[in-house]
Amino acid sequence: MAFSVLMSVYAREQPAFLDAALHSLAGQLEPAEQVVLVKDGPLTPELEAVIESFVGRLPLDICALSTNQGLAVALNEGLKFCRHDWVARMDSDDVALPERFVVQAAFLAKHPDVDVLGACIEERDVSMRRVLALREVPCAHADIKRFAKRRSPMSHPVVVFRKAAVLAVGGYPLFQRAQDYALWSLMLVRGYRFANQAECLLWMRTGEGLMARRGYQYFLNELRLLRFQREIGLLGWSDYVLNVTARFILRVAPSRLKQLIYHVAR
CATH class of the missing domain: 3.90.550.10 (Spore Coat Polysaccharide Biosynthesis Protein SpsA; Chain A)
Incomplete structure (x- = not known):
């Protein structure tokens, strides 16, 4: 090929x-x-x-x-x-x-x-x-x-x-x-x-500090993406709200909790 x-x-x-x-x-x-x-x-x-x-x-x-x-x-x-x-x-x-x-x-x-x-x-x-x-x-x-x-x-x-x-x-x-x-x-x-x-x-x-660096500013970039996904029809309204809420909580969480969530998600 x-x-x-x-x-x-x-x-x-x-x-x-x-x-x-x-x-x-x-x-x-x-x-x-x-x-x-x-x-x-x-x-x-x-x-x-x-x-x-x-x-x-x-x-x-x-x-x-x-x-x-x-x-x-x-x-x-x-x-x-x-x-x-x-x-x-x-x-x-x-x-x-x-x-x-x-x-x-x-x-x-x-x-x-x-x-x-x-x-x-x-x-x-x-x-x-x-x-x-x-x-x-x-x-x-x-x-x-x-x-x-x-x-x-x-x-x-x-x-x-x-x-x-x-x-x-x-x-x-x-x-x-x-x-x-x-x-x-x-x-x-x-x-x-x-x-x-x-x-x-x-x-x-990647390095171990990846999730710790992803704070509120990173959430704002994610929010733009979520709006795009909503506009093109990938996300319905309930999916959009759930994603915005979950990502906001994750980005403002303490670094140790972010790391734990990240490893569990992987």
Whole structure:
């Protein structure tokens, strides 16, 4: 299966993390035919050096934005450079396991009706040495659609999607955060087919302070997303009210309680 990888990087990211992410792409058992790397604004010399070191090792196509535009804009611009029908997402600080694309390509070959495919991921500490949580998601389309009314049903860094399907709904909605969740919501409403695999195919670099940093300002971003989900018809009125209430309580809760809820939910 021919596919492109789509990744974005910006100036505040760590060169060592980008190196690990690109190295994991270079070590795939089924390598990508194209890796589209979007420079979301000017990068540091150290990040540029990492990218340069992979020229010739990866089939890199660079899309350079003159200023930092944010992830949604960067990914939409990068999609214009993707030459293949299938696009695999990857974040610039995560590590794809060597069998990732082999497993995903085999699944898509057997399920030609699927438009968006994800998998489980391990959330690890910054060093990637310690597992913090296993992020499990429902596998069947009907379960994914139900799950989407409460939380994002797809783990964005491990997703593979049909490019034409994403472009048909206008690309990533221009949200500051959770642009992927907004996209899945829109595609589910439009009738596109989703699936997840039970295998863990990626390590996600998160750190233990993730939930503690998600306070009231984060809730305001979630509220914008919930309004969007209500407007497009994913959420009914009762689902909308329940989500707003639950998320508000979670975001203003003490850090220890947030951490406990987060680990139970995962």
